[in-house]
Amino acid sequence: MQIFYTDLLCIGAGLAGERVAVEAAKAGFDATCLSIVPPRRSHSSAAQGGMQAALGNCVMGEGDSPDIHFEDTVKGSDWGCDQEVARIFADTAPIVMREVAHWGVPWNRVEHGPATYYKGGKPFEAAESKEKHGLIHARAFGGTAKWRTCYTADGTGRSVLNTLDSMCLRYNVNIHDRTQAEALIHDGENCIGAIVRCLRTGELMAYFATATLIATGGYGRIYKATTNAVICDGGGQIAALDTGIVPLGNMEAIQFHPTGTVPTDILVTEGCRGDGGTLLDVNEYRFMPDYEPEKAELASRDVVSRRMQEHMAKGHGVKSPYGDHLWLDIRHLGEKHITTKLREVYDICTSFLGVNPISDLIPVRPTQHYSMGGVRTNKDGAAYGLSGLFSAGEAACWDMHGFNRLGGNSLAETVVAGRYVGKKVVEFLKGHSVDFKQSALRDAHAKIEERIKRLSGSSGKESAIVLRDEMQDIMMDYVGIFRNGKDLQTAVDKLEELHARSMNIGLQGKAIGFNPEISLALRIPGMIKLAQCTAFGALQRTESRGAHTREDHPERNDKDWLNRTLAYWKDGDSLPTLKYEDASPYFEIPPGERGYGGGKIIHADIPAEKLHVPESNASDNAASAEDTK
Amino acid sequence: MSRRLHIEVFRYNPLDPESKPHMQSFYVNEYDSMTLFIALNIIRDQHDPTLQFDFCCRAGICGSCGMVINGRPGLACHTQTKDLPEHIVLHPLPVFKLIGDLSVDTGVWFRDAGTRIEAWVHNDHDSFDPTQEEARMENALANEIFELDRCVECGCCIAACGTARMRTDFLGAASIARVARFYLDPRDERNVENYYEVIGNDQGVFGCMGLLACEDVCPKHIPLQDQLGIMRRMLALHSVKGILPKALIEKLAHKGCCHENHKS
Ligand SMILES: Cc1cc2nc3c(=O)[nH]c(=O)nc-3n(C[C@H](O)[C@H](O)[C@H](O)COP(=O)(O)OP(=O)(O)OC[C@H]3O[C@@H](n4cnc5c(N)ncnc54)[C@H](O)[C@@H]3O)c2cc1C
Ligand code: SF4
Ligand code: SF4
Ligand code: FES
Numbered sequence: 028m029q030i031f032y033t034d035l036l037c038i039g040a041g042l043a044g045e046r047v048a049v050e051a052a053k054a055g056f057d058a059t060c061l062s063i064v065p066p067r068r069s070h071s072s073a074a075q076g077g078m079q080a081a082l083g084n085c086v087m088g089e090g091d092s093p094d095i096h097f098e099d100t101v102k103g104s105d106w107g108c109d110q111e112v113a114r115i116f117a118d119t120a121p122i123v124m125r126e127v128a129h130w131g132v133p134w135n136r137v138e139h140g141p142a143t144y145y146k147g148g149k150p151f152e153a154a155e156s157k158e159k160h161g162l163i164h165a166r167a168f169g170g171t172a173k174w175r176t177c178y179t180a181d182g183t184g185r186s187v188l189n190t191l192d193s194m195c196l197r198y199n200v201n202i203h204d205r206t207q208a209e210a211l212i213h214d215g216e217n218c219i220g221a222i223v224r225c226l227r228t229g230e231l232m233a234y235f236a237t238a239t240l241i242a243t244g245g246y247g248r249i250y251k252a253t254t255n256a257v258i259c260d261g262g263g264q265i266a267a268l269d270t271g272i273v274p275l276g277n278m279e280a281i282q283f284h285p286t287g288t289v290p291t292d293i294l295v296t297e298g299c300r301g302d303g304g305t306l307l308d309v310n311e312y313r314f315m316p317d318y319e320p321e322k323a324e325l326a327s328r329d330v331v332s333r334r335m336q337e338h339m340a341k342g343h344g345v346k347s348p349y350g351d352h353l354w355l356d357i358r359h360l361g362e363k364h365i366t367t368k369l370r371e372v373y374d375i376c377t378s379f380l381g382v383n384p385i386s387d388l389i390p391v392r393p394t395q396h397y398s399m400g401g402v403r404t405n406k407d408g409a410a411y412g413l414s415g416l417f418s419a420g421e422a423a424c425w426d427m428h429g430f431n432r433l434g435g436n437s438l439a440e441t442v443v444a445g446r447y448v449g450k451k452v453v454e455f456l457k458g459h460s461v462d463f464k465q466s467a468l469r470d471a472h473a474k475i476e477e478r479i480k481r482l483s484g485s486s487g488k489e490s491a492i493v494l495r496d497e498m499q500d501i502m503m504d505y506v507g508i509f510r511n512g513k514d515l516q517t518a519v520d521k522l523e524e525l526h527a528r529s530m531n532i533g534l535q536g537k538a539i540g541f542n543p544e545i546s547l548a549l550r551i552p553g554m555i556k557l558a559q560c561t562a563f564g565a566l567q568r569t570e571s572r573g574a575h576t577r578e579d580h581p582e583r584n585d586k587d588w589l590n591r592t593l594a595y596w597k598d599g600d601s602l603p604t605l606k607y608e609d610a611s612p613y614f615e616i617p618p619g620e621r622g623y624g625g626g627k628i629i630h631a632d633i634p635a636e637k638l639h640v641p642e643s644n645a646s647d648n649a650a651s652a653e654d655t656k
Numbered sequence: 657m658s659r660r661l662h663i664e665v666f667r668y669n670p671l672d673p674e675s676k677p678h679m680q681s682f683y684v685n686e687y688d689s690m691t692l693f694i695a696l697n698i699i700r701d702q703h704d705p706t707l708q709f710d711f712c713c714r715a716g717i718c719g720s721c722g723m724v725i726n727g728r729p730g731l732a733c734h735t736q737t738k739d740l741p742e743h744i745v746l747h748p749l750p751v752f753k754l755i756g757d758l759s760v761d762t763g764v765w766f767r768d769a770g771t772r773i774e775a776w777v778h779n780d781h782d783s784f785d786p787t788q789e790e791a792r793m794e795n796a797l798a799n800e801i802f803e804l805d806r807c808v809e810c811g812c813c814i815a816a817c818g819t820a821r822m823r824t825d826f827l828g829a830a831s832i833a834r835v836a837r838f839y840l841d842p843r844d845e846r847n848v849e850n851y852y853e854v855i856g857n858d859q860g861v862f863g864c865m866g867l868l869a870c871e872d873v874c875p876k877h878i879p880l881q882d883q884l885g886i887m888r889r890m891l892a893l894h895s896v897k898g899i900l901p902k903a904l905i906e907k908l909a910h911k912g913c914c915h916e917n918h919k920s
Contacts, residue, residue: 375715
């Protein structure tokens with residue numbers, strides 16, 4: 028078996044993984060990134076909208092500050108986030124946008140003079156200031172008090188990822204693409220690398236590393252309908268969970284977007300509805316005003332998704348070979364508007380759906396979009412449970428998003444956390460030398476090899492494809508947008524059954540070298556575990572907070588549930604073990620009304636000393652953010 | 657409406673000594689709005705789980721799924737079956753190393769090209785001062801740079817290129833356009849001489865025969881023709897330096913192109 032040695036092993040080469048790698052490489056350490064696909068194909072490249080940072084350069088962002096960004100983020104999270112982390116994020120974001128500009132990101136810039144913008148489908152005029160001409164511009168996104176989303180046309184993820192990848196070239200980060208981490212190498216206290224499968228040859232390899240970072244993105248593929256790429260299968264979260272020591276945080280916190288398209292689930296932007304698009308049912312009847320007389324299609328993301336689901340459950344969905352859906356109607360906006368302001372939507376519809384949105388209806392349904400939960404870390408990005416293990420980006424539950432993340436905050440998180448955690452990783456590398464224990468490597472390797480052998484033997488009767496389909500259906504049917512105790516219990520039971528069956532997967536075909544069937548077969552048991560963590564966490568959480576909506580517990584219950592779920596998986600168990608910790612060490616902004624979404628709140632008695640930033644913390648954070656200010 | 661598609665796929669597993677390159681036929685019922693992404697996944701799920709192909713975003717954004725579709729390189733996820741005849745023939749992209757069936761190694765190829773052209777902004781990265789506001793830039797220039805940053809490294813332009821098929825060390829249109837991207841960027845401090853070193857040769861602009869198959873197949877509609885022209889002219893003038901007067905060279909270098917306004 029091939030064995031590699033490196034200082035920092037980044038599992039994942041999306042924005043988060045590459046940003047951390049660059050930080051370590053710049054400090055003179057040997058950094059290696061693993062990725063299923065060439066780095067520039069990572070799912071970060073699909074984000075079109077932009078990144079939030081309170082630069083306040085554009086006229087609609089005037090007076091913005093990290094304080095306001097922080098407040099928007101906390102409200103967005105429905106007070107589920109770690110406020111210390113959200114504060115670090117909001118304070119660091121503007122610096123990071125400038126830093127990537129220095130490295131080559133072609134951010135759109137302020138052009139002084141009058142400009143025409145749109146709000147609620149209506150044009151208005153505003154004048155950009157002369158002093159700000161040429162600085163980074165920003166656009167509007169939901170849930171924010173100011174326009175603060177930095178962007179490069181309709182390809183922000185693409186251009187920032189290109190830039191970070193170019194920095195990896197520049198600083199000689201080793202890129203090992205077409206590799207998939209299968210297990211962490213650890214001795215119960217220290218994480219010292221990973222067992223990795225080569226996706227060219229199918230062979231197993233070992234990587235010994237002083238520090239290991241999980242930056243594998245989201246796990247949207249546990250759902251059938253997701254905007255996520257086909258590789259967003261939670262490999263990193265699974266590897267962490269399988270240690271039995273490292274917990275996953277808030278796995279039940281899943282965001283759904285109202286307008287994923289059918290059949291390929293590609294996202295069309297919220298702008299369609301913002302500009303006046305409507306939602307229709309099988310009878311081409313506009314139903315949203317019946318549910319939400321005031322805001323109709325423009326209620327918040329979670330509310331609209333909930334209503335769409337409800338309406339389809341009543342039998343008003345449009346039947347299709349790909350399942351039920353509804354219609355998005357933008358025909359009345361006219362050809363000019365659609366081919367200019369909504370060009371990207373026009374392209375998606377014509378290229379992928381064979382639908383011309385000028386004359387036809389667009390098939391849509393609420394679609395899984397973002398994983399708020401993930402590998403639980405402290406504010407330094409260090410995972411709970413194992414020294415030397417870090418996590419950043421969508422894979423992590425660093426926890427600035429709590430139970431709902433704002434548009435534009437996740438792409439920003441990847442590079443902001445990447446820079447911040449990267450510096451902490453460098454500190455760790457400077458202070459540590461590690462004993463690369465052969466016994467730990469042998470244990471981890473034996474487990475994976477044994478699994479591959481069992482798969483290839485002819486005993487297994489279950490098909491990985493069937494199990495995948497059943498898992499995805501269960502998640503769609505019982506752990507979707509609307510949740511209730513009965514459905515969730517059904518999901519937990521059915522998934523437990525799948526979990527048992529997943530021990531018994533066999534292969535249908537035989538192939539020498541790399542076999543894609545083995546990839547799926549290796550991944551499915553872990554994905555079922557992630558689905559179980561999601562379903563079980565949702566069952567236990569008897570309240571509604573952010574994207575987690577319980578019909579049987581509609582109130583946000585701060586008294587009992589102002590906390591974070593931690594899911595552990597003990598070897599041999601068929602269910603996760605759940606523990607809980609405080610949502611935030613203190614509340615710079617005390618729990619209150621979000622100002623949208625409505626809903627009842629059961630208030631908590633929070634001790635006075637927790638209602639402000641502790642002295643020591645304030646100076647601490649200032650010191651660690653020293654060279655960033 | 658519903659057709660039965662005959663999809664013929666190139667099969668070969670280089671790691672299996674028994675495997676010989678051959679074509680294999682599959683039959684799939686066509687659905688509404690079916691793309692080759694859906695069709696190939698149906699084949700893998702229902703007919704042959706060992707079939708190798710690459711998809712990631714399935715939205716025409718990541719560049720994973722380049723293949724030769726009825727003789728023409730393109731993105732499979734971005735191709736609807738209704739735009740194709742009933743008989744569909746799929747081959748892997750030529751030029752790139754074959755991994756198996758329809759899967760080729762574009763990642764390593766582009767990484768190698770990126771290293772050769774030093775595809776990063778050359779400046780003193782450590783000079784970044786977090787306390788200062790960003791260096792200003794005209795929005796129009798930012799948009800021009802972004803236009804070239806839209807390349808998804810799918811490899812279609814390389815696969816369609818006669819020169820790339822003949823000489824393995826040809827950098828291809830995508831890499832030359834990448835150099836043009838840095839040339840355009842005022843943050844990159846390289847001069848003409850530096851660029852000449854990386855693409856002023858037969859592996860670069862002087863290997864290109866100008867037949868423009870590349871631009872024809874680019875799924876992102878990157879203006880490859882313009883960029884090849886600009887770089888060729890710029891570097892050709894550089895090579896006659898010392899023969900023509902300097903002032904004339906400077907005048908000709910950016911005549912009529914988008915660089916005219918921002919660099920001399
Ligand atoms: C369609 C869409 C649009 C979006 N738009 C926006 C937006 O406008 N603004 C915004 O803020 N957010 C947006 N988001 C969310 C945002 O894009 C993601 O949260 C973010 O890009 C995640 O980055 P990452 O670096 O954490 O992970 P990714 O970019 O997903 O990278 C994961 C990396 O891990 C690798 N990997 C995975 N598993 C393994 C394994 N087992 N072994 C080795 N490597 C592995 C992958 O190959 C990849 O390199 C959008 C998301 C989607 C789906
Ligand atoms: S230039 Fe176009 S065809 Fe060539 S790699 Fe880039 S996107 Fe693909
Ligand atoms: S124009 Fe040049 S780069 Fe493009 S296909 Fe022809 S030879 Fe290749
Ligand atoms: S799968 Fe990403 S471009 Fe086709």
